[in-house]
Amino acid sequence: MTTRGKSEIVEWTKAIVIALLLAVVIRYFLFAPIVVEGQSMMPTLHHSDRMIVNKIGYTIGKPKRFDIIVFHATEEKDYIKRVIGLPGDTIEYKDDVLFINGEAVEEPYLDHLKADLETNDFLTYDFTLEQVADQSVVPEGHVFVLGDNRRHSLDSRDIGFVEYEDVIGKANMIYWPVSDIRFAK
Template sequence: MQKCLERSRRLRIGRVLFGIALILVFLRLYIFIPTEVTGISMYPTLNPNDRVVMSTVSSINRFDIIVFTDPMNKTVVKRVIGLPGDSVRYEQDNLYINNKIVKEPFLKRSEISGEPGLWTSNFTMINDNENKVPEDHYFLMGDNRRYSYDSRFYGSISREEVLGKVVMMYYPSDKINFFSQIP
């Protein structure tokens, strides 16, 4: 009798562990996907070879970091600056969204403030003779504005090109960080 109960208990534990393993595999394959950062366009926030986890089910907000396929069919990481319907321009290192100055707290870092000259060159977003981000599109920029090939050059990207939103950096291990919405 005791052996039968013990065997039944082991079977239940095995089923539970198998179910947990299936859920974890599903989450890893379809919801939380690891990816590697390439290039220097997100410096100092992210560096080449940093590893991040992106969520494929998160909503996208201004200043979120996303992974997408760029016009050259490369998978890249950039920051959302303009949302659908926004007008975007820069003047003297000030971001204007819909003609209002918007602070960028992620750029207030010693690596940036110590640099001479403008961090972000002056520009006004123009898209098909309009100055607004089209519906279902995002205007993206790298944090390393001087060395980022981004929406200033190739225009806004469509929602369909977005692979996911970066939610965590897990490598290098001394820089583990969870990314949350910036106010």
């Protein structure tokens, strides 16, 4: 083999190693793909939607109200839910209306589901934080999360508050199926 051939092999090997290292860094530290499982976030997200999770956003900031986040629910399972309550907030649902710190808050992402309800039927049952979490406010370093499909969601009403350290990142872009490519809101 000529010197030029050996040099070319070395250059290709370096390029492949650098590309693999970049892929690992991007995958584990910046962005990660996830697959939505179940119907808890419908109609916003559907079963088998594939999304990109932004892992770096919360290293320099904190989750914001109504962000869609991915977090470690158990050692084996990650959940995707919407942030409703931030540290210090009081949360209450009454007659299918969200109250944060005593003020009614609109949830336009639920309008589609609420439109399909029968008269005098509710999407979200009445509750207060004290009833579902034995605390009157969301503790420091935690968020209160709910799935958009409130009747079919295992969320903070069942699993409690989510610690910041368990949050993987913000799920903000659906990339599959191709017909549904969009930013999640």
